Amino acid sequence: MNAKRSRRKCANGKGLWIMMQLYYAPTSPFSRKVRVVLRELGLEKQISEILIDPWTDEALRAHNPLAKVPTLILEDGMAVFESAVICDYLDQLAKSQGISKGVIPESGPARLSALKWQGLADGMMAATARLYADSQREDGDRSEDVMERQAQAITSGIEAILDGLPALRTEAPHLGTWSVLIALYYIDFRWPDRRFDIPVRVRDWMAIMSERESFTETTFHLPHDGD
DSSP, X not given: OOHHHHHHHTTTSSOOOOOEEEEEOTTOHHXXXXXXXXXXXXXXXXXXXXXXXXXXXXXXXXXXXXXXXXXXXXXXXXXXXXXXHHHHHHHHHHHHHTSOOOSSOSSHHHHHXXXXXXXXXXXXXXXXXXXXXXXXXXXXXXXHHHHHHHHHHHHHHHHHHHHHHHHHHHSOOOHHHHHHHHHHHHHHHHOTTOOSOOOHHHHHHHHHHTTSHHHHTSOOOOTTSOO
């Protein structure tokens, strides 16, 4: 055990372990992805979840130069950021502890499928966030061409999910499954009037999967609406 890690574990003077810390925002789809995954892996009791405002919290920037959520602080003080990297770390941690078989298959087509769906979902989350942010700007401060490109990415992503729904419904749930579900619910969160048409078959699948505790405990909400 290195000295730095020992100091953090014993920082309270009682020799107790210091928990990992996850900085998150309740409106961030990437935060929610990590929070769902840590629950699916059975790691929620090992990580302290800290709700913050990434726009104003200086503690976050002290750990992550990008000042973005999610950011995971390990027991030795190392900061891990970007949701895909955090999920990969948590997956390996859960497997090494023998508490889960993981959410990322080890190899082959199954692994590629999980990562492919995660990639699609992450792109949809980013497009949704960008489009929503631009829609809140004054007309002169936004680009209609850029907004249309983001909207098309969301629409095309939904179509790809519909095409791939048979596989998503029959495969054992994996990182890609959770990512896709969160991307879809994030669209609804930002546009509760259902600006984007998510087909009934997809919504039926969403409703079934969202009954899991990992989803009911991590619902999107505005700051100060509870948590």
